[in-house]
Amino acid sequence: MRKTLMGNHAAAVAVRLARTGVVAAYPITPQTQVVEALAEMKATGEFPGRFVRVESEHSAMACLVGAAQAGARTFTATSSQGLAYMHEMLHWVSGARLPVVMAEVNRALGAPWILWTDQTDSLAQRDTGWLQFYCSTNQEILDATLIAYRVAEELLLPVMVCYDGFTLSHTYEPVDVPDQALVDRYLPPIQYPYALDIKEPRAFSALPKPQEYFRLRRRMDADMQRAQEEVAVAEEEFAELFGRRYSAVEGYQAEDAEVLLVTSGAPASTALDAVDRLRAKGLKAGNLRIRQFRPFPTAQLRRFLRPGVKLAVVDRNYSMGHHGIFCEEIKSALYAMPNPPQVFGYVAGLGGGDITPELLCEAWEDCAAGRGDLNAPVWLEDSR
Amino acid sequence: MLEIRFHGRGGQGTVLAAKMLADAVLRSGRGECMAIPEFGVERRGAPVLAYARISDGPIRVRSRIYFPDAVVVLDPLLSLSPLVVAGLKPGGAVVANSDKSAEELAVGRPGFRWYPVPAKEIALRHGLGSKTSPMVNTAICGALVAALQVADFPALEAAIRESVPVKFDQNVAAAREGYEAVLRSNAAA
Numbered sequence A: 001m002r003k004t005l006m007g008n009h010a011a012a013v014a015v016r017l018a019r020t021g022v023v024a025a026y027p028i029t030p031q032t033q034v035v036e037a038l039a040e041m042k043a044t045g046e047f048p049g050r051f052v053r054v055e056s057e058h059s060a061m062a063c064l065v066g067a068a069q070a071g072a073r074t075f076t077a078t079s080s081q082g083l084a085y086m087h088e089m090l091h092w093v094s095g096a097r098l099p100v101v102m103a104e105v106n107r108a109l110g111a112p113w114i115l116w117t118d119q120t121d122s123l124a125q126r127d128t129g130w131l132q133f134y135c136s137t138n139q140e141i142l143d144a145t146l147i148a149y150r151v152a153e154e155l156l157l158p159v160m161v162c163y164d165g166f167t168l169s170h171t172y173e174p175v176d177v178p179d180q181a182l183v184d185r186y187l188p189p190i191q192y193p194y195a196l197d198i199k200e201p202r203a204f205s206a207l208p209k210p211q212e213y214f215r216l217r218r219r220m221d222a223d224m225q226r227a228q229e230e231v232a233v234a235e236e237e238f239a240e241l242f243g244r245r246y247s248a249v250e251g252y253q254a255e256d257a258e259v260l261l262v263t264s265g266a267p268a269s270t271a272l273d274a275v276d277r278l279r280a281k282g283l284k285a286g287n288l289r290i291r292q293f294r295p296f297p298t299a300q301l302r303r304f305l306r307p308g309v310k311l312a313v314v315d316r317n318y319s320m321g322h323h324g325i326f327c328e329e330i331k332s333a334l335y336a337m338p339n340p341p342q343v344f345g346y347v348a349g350l351g352g353g354d355i356t357p358e359l360l361c362e363a364w365e366d367c368a369a370g371r372g373d374l375n376a377p378v379w380l381e382d383s384r
Numbered sequence B: 001m002l003e004i005r006f007h008g009r010g011g012q013g014t015v016l017a018a019k020m021l022a023d024a025v026l027r028s029g030r031g032e033c034m035a036i037p038e039f040g041v042e043r044r045g046a047p048v049l050a051y052a053r054i055s056d057g058p059i060r061v062r063s064r065i066y067f068p069d070a071v072v073v074l075d076p077l078l079s080l081s082p083l084v085v086a087g088l089k090p091g092g093a094v095v096a097n098s099d100k101s102a103e104e105l106a107v108g109r110p111g112f113r114w115y116p117v118p119a120k121e122i123a124l125r126h127g128l129g130s131k132t133s134p135m136v137n138t139a140i141c142g143a144l145v146a147a148l149q150v151a152d153f154p155a156l157e158a159a160i161r162e163s164v165p166v167k168f169d170q171n172v173a174a175a176r177e178g179y180e181a182v183l184r185s186n187a188a189a
Helices: A007-017 A033-044 A057-069 A080-095 A138-155 A180-186 A210-242 A267-280 A298-302 A325-334 A357-368 B014-028 B102-106 B119-125 B137-148 B153-163 B168-188
Strands: A002-006 A022-025 A050-053 A074-079 A101-106 A131-134 A159-164 A172-176 A249-252 A259-263 A285-290 A292-294 A310-315 A342-348 A378-380 B002-009 B032-038 B047-055 B070-073 B093-097 B113-117
Touching: A002 A007, A002 A138, A002 B014, A007 A033, A007 A074, A007 A101, A007 A138, A007 A159, A022 A033, A022 A057, A033 A050, A033 A074, A050 A057, A057 A074, A057 A080, A074 A080, A080 A210, A101 A138, A131 A138, A131 A210, A138 A159, A138 A172, A138 A180, A138 A210, A172 B014, A180 A210, A249 A267, A259 A267, A259 A357, A267 A285, A267 A357, A298 A325, A310 A325, A310 A357, A325 A342, A342 A357, A357 A378, B002 B014, B002 B137, B014 B032, B014 B047, B014 B137, B014 B153, B070 B137, B093 B137, B102 B113, B113 B137, B113 B168, B119 B137, B119 B168, B137 B153, B137 B168, B153 B168
Parallel strands: A022 A050, A022 A074, A074 A101, A101 A159, A131 A159, A259 A285, A259 A310, A310 A342, A342 A378, B002 B070, B070 B093, B093 B113
Antiparallel strands: A002 A172, A131 A292, A172 B032, A249 A285, B002 B047, B032 B047
8 A cells, every 4th residue: 555654654664564573772863753653653552563762872783682682573773973873783783693674864974963864874884794775765765674674584694774864764755565464475584593592502702713703704795795696586576576676786778878877875766867858968878776785786787887888976975085985886896897987976965965957967967078087076066 | 747845934834734745646646746854953933945746657856846836835924035936937836824815925926826825814713723833734735735736635634634643623624724715716716
């Protein structure tokens, strides 16, 4: 049934449909309505899982370490500084191989005080061992959360479902809320293989020797690499059951494009309109939407690249002293190609500045006209 | 694509008005819809903006709206501001909470279709909000749906019952009065 939902509520509905056992969350700024909606569902009995209110985001994730180790399906949500505060525990969760799922509402980091969207918060968690998905619609927030549980529990790795603050999180649009029975078919009850069992006591995450640690990390990366395939399988089964298809990289008018915009999150939706506007002018424009940041979908990305195509990567995030973060990751992923395409970086909309179709067309035209700089990003601003 | 901009003040239910409109469109089966809040400094009384898009096909653009087809003004003082018609397309509709006439509102701002609705008076008559802070959003939504013909009233009623936290019947009655006020002025014109 289609309902008018804000992005945060789409995430909360997915958590209920997933029959999540334990939600732990810090309820104050920068928290969003994700956990507010879950608390309300808890109060009315719609959400039968445990809801644990904690004193910080760090504690929220620590609480889920216990809950997930006990074998529960778990969830939390956060944003910006809240995610930064959780940072240490993010490493612990992935290292302990706990399949925690988190909604991460992309919001800018202070100082100065700021409310609006920006991806630097989640991208700064790149090396924590979490899978990361980036959503472009509220429907995708619901769907990606269900897919996240499937993948997390298959791989025993945590997943972050990221989406733009306000532009998706607080924006209402129709979302198809699937039947519980269908979700139950897609997502059977969690079977965590190393769940706490008082009849069979074990030690967890105890001190290993360096060689053991090295091997554990190597095995973790092998599973992260295996995630490329597992995510594709989970997406395929999702398409069969629910009729909506997703993939790690999605192309639009990419086949004959001379310059490809590369976008993620909500601007990747606006980019479809920008491409149509450019095509209407007779220009060979296309868009690649990057949905998955970890594991980085190198092979899927390369499949879209013809010799001579140029990439205009639009980043709403930045690594100070270097480049936009997607731009750098893409350069690194394409370096080993025989004839890698030229990759140009555009930085736009930091801290919630509007990324309009006009701004995306400007990036595309700048790149097509050869005005881009391979060594430095172009900073683009919609001054309205 | 129909693009609408909402002007209100914090505490007037501006964002909820945009959401109820979008929900009414969905429930009417009249197409796709999106309601976008423009969050600023969230203080009661500060001017706030929200946007809505309505379209037959999928809505992909997720930016703010700079050149709206219609404007909705929830605050009577803001109704007088020249800013509310900034970027409004020629011939665009303005649904405004005001006890002034369309002719009075159009002075100095020609070329638009004005739909004044005495939303404050309607809200207070139904016990919505207080004299200093009336909840005008449902009366305005009724007027908006009548002015733009984007949803039918039963769909709006369902959207209101889903969205407002209290006083369901009073909010629906206020919406019906706003709806009928616009239909009456259309018939007179």
